[in-house]
Amino acid sequence: MAATLPLVVITGPSGVGKDTILDLLSEDLPNLYVPVTATTRKPRLSEIDGVDQLFYDNDGFDSLIKNNSLIEWAEVYGERYGVPKSQIEDARSLGKELIVRTDVQGAFSIKEYDPSSVLIFISPPSLESLSHRLEFRGGITVDQIQSRLSAAELEMEKADLFDYVVVNETDNLEGTINVLKDILIDLGFSLKSN
Numbered sequence: 001m002a003a004t005l006p007l008v009v010i011t012g013p014s015g016v017g018k019d020t021i022l023d024l025l026s027e028d029l030p031n032l033y034v035p036v037t038a039t040t041r042k043p044r045l046s047e048i049d050g051v052d053q054l055f056y057d058n059d060g061f062d063s064l065i066k067n068n069s070l071i072e073w074a075e076v077y078g079e080r081y082g083v084p085k086s087q088i089e090d091a092r093s094l095g096k097e098l099i100v101r102t103d104v105q106g107a108f109s110i111k112e113y114d115p116s117s118v119l120i121f122i123s124p125p126s127l128e129s130l131s132h133r134l135e136f137r138g139g140i141t142v143d144q145i146q147s148r149l150s151a152a153e154l155e156m157e158k159a160d161l162f163d164y165v166v167v168n169e170t171d172n173l174e175g176t177i178n179v180l181k182d183i184l185i186d187l188g189f190s191l192k193s194n
Helices: 018-028 058-066 085-093 104-113 127-137 142-156 173-186
Strands: 008-011 070-076 079-084 097-101 118-123 164-167
Touching: 008 018, 008 104, 018 097, 018 173, 058 070, 058 079, 070 085, 070 104, 079 085, 079 104, 085 097, 104 118, 118 173, 127 142, 164 173
Parallel strands: 008 097, 008 118, 118 164
Antiparallel strands: 070 079
């Protein structure tokens, strides 16, 4: 049954909480698989290659593109990111329930690759709240925050092109998770029994 489930794509602006949301969802969805994204970005302090991201130098990433090994890729904030086809194919062959985390551009590319995929846009309550989240995250400059806020504004204008829009309220993460679980259960994902 799991092999016939749609590929679910979760996206939203930088800093909206996609990673936190996916970590919490995975606690209640035992058959969930989130593909590890390939990137040219340098690892953050606590990140592990192959777990948090697949870290490549530019030549290695060029090889992935040349060999048509990515279902989508894009340059985002000066670094390249992509979803390896092998991650999707391997998970499907094991009957896993798939959620891909990507940017807005990548979500639309995946929809072209797999028209049956379901796109979910995670929105902040406001640009101001997103600005606070980015500042709290740390590790990025004021200019980078402004660049991400500008990009977020453009991304939020495209939210109505998605199958679902879920607002990630800063003070109600549990509510966000419950809304997403309801969507995923409706799509046929299996919830852990308590």
